[in-house]
Amino acid sequence: MKTGIIIGATSGIGLEVSRQLVQKGWKLGIAGRRVELLEKIQAELGKNNIEIGFIDIAAENSEDQLKKLIQRTEENFGKIDLIFNVSGIGSQNKDLKLDIELNTVKTNALGFTRMMDTAFQYFTEKGSGHIAAVSSIAGTKGLGAAPAYSATKRFQNTYLQCLAQLATIRNLDIKFTDIRPGFVDTDLLKTGTYPLLMKPTDVAKSIVKAIESKKRKLVIDWKYAIITFFWRLIPDCIWERLKISN
Numbered sequence: 502m503k504t505g506i507i508i509g510a511t512s513g514i515g516l517e518v519s520r521q522l523v524q525k526g527w528k529l530g531i532a533g534r535r536v537e538l539l540e541k542i543q544a545e546l547g548k549n550n551i552e553i554g555f556i557d558i559a560a561e562n563s564e565d566q567l568k569k570l571i572q573r574t575e576e577n578f579g580k581i582d583l584i585f586n587v588s589g590i591g592s593q594n595k596d597l598k599l600d601i602e603l604n605t606v607k608t609n610a611l612g613f614t615r616m617m618d619t620a621f622q623y624f625t626e627k628g629s630g631h632i633a634a635v636s637s638i639a640g641t642k643g644l645g646a647a648p649a650y651s652a653t654k655r656f657q658n659t660y661l662q663c664l665a666q667l668a669t670i671r672n673l674d675i676k677f678t679d680i681r682p683g684f685v686d687t688d689l690l691k692t693g694t695y696p697l698l699m700k701p702t703d704v705a706k707s708i709v710k711a712i713e714s715k716k717r718k719l720v721i722d723w724k725y726a727i728i729t730f731f732w733r734l735i736p737d738c739i740w741e742r743l744k745i746s747n
């Protein structure tokens with residue numbers, strides 16, 4: 502039996518991963534801001550499998566909120582093996598509305614840092630553990646249609662790399678998984694049409710496999726792996742002249 506914490510489990514990718522991990526015998530502490538949804542998921546997946554906790558990663562006390570959920574989950578299900586941050590927001594913002602940009606930074610950069618640092622300190626104290634996060638392919642290159650989203654996703658990629666190297670420097674047995682999906686049919690993409698849209702259930706299946714094998718990085722799916730491979734080869738002076746809008 503394995504035990505994990507999933508932050509951002511109330512909908513979309515996090516919800517599907519929670520369902521599939523419970524099917525595989527995992528016990529989970531799940532979190533998000535919509536407590537009514539957390540209660541519904543707990544009823545669906547069983548109180549003997551799920552602990553719930555309110556976490557707003559953008560709040561200044563989200564570190565304490567995560568610690569409380571970790572403590573309750575440990576009391577019910579034992580040692581925590583995995584802390585997985587799926588939570589995040591994102592939208593296109595070609596008009597560069599400042600509130601959208603700042604809120605995205607507050608959640609995907611500041612909130613993300615709080616969750617990752619709390620997880621790192623926790624596993625440092627425990628002696629070992631696994632930290633995973635859903636970032637995005639949007640961090641591969643700067644995307645003009647969604648500046649804060651794209652930049653904060655690159656921030657997440659780099660932050661995880663920093664923590665992985667820090668674990669090496671400090672001789673810590675902490676593993677890291679950076680999940681980078683392309684477009685997934687969830688509430689995050691409620692407006693607009695998107696190419697190569699993937700189903701959350703399929704994406705969750707790949708994520709569960711990556712988590713169980715503690716894979717360091719995963720682009721989902723193979724088509725996006727090819728696309729981002731070629732994106733990386735494009736020189737910046739050409740990239741900035743491309744009209745990529747979604």
Ligand SMILES: NC(=O)c1ccc[n+]([C@@H]2O[C@H](COP(=O)([O-])OP(=O)(O)OC[C@H]3O[C@@H](n4cnc5c(N)ncnc54)[C@H](OP(=O)(O)O)[C@@H]3O)[C@@H](O)[C@H]2O)c1
Nearest residue numbers: 509511512513514533534535557558588589684685687689
């Ligand atoms: N959909 C895509 O195409 C796509 C592609 C690549 C990467 N991603 C990434 O995948 C992750 C999950 O997104 P999704 O597509 O599954 O969309 P979603 O259905 O909107 O899920 C977002 C999740 O994040 C949680 N969340 C948002 N802000 C939060 C906050 N301040 N504190 C705590 N939880 C918060 C939400 O819970 P509450 O609202 O209950 O707080 C929800 O559970 C995001 O990080 C997103 O950037 C998505």
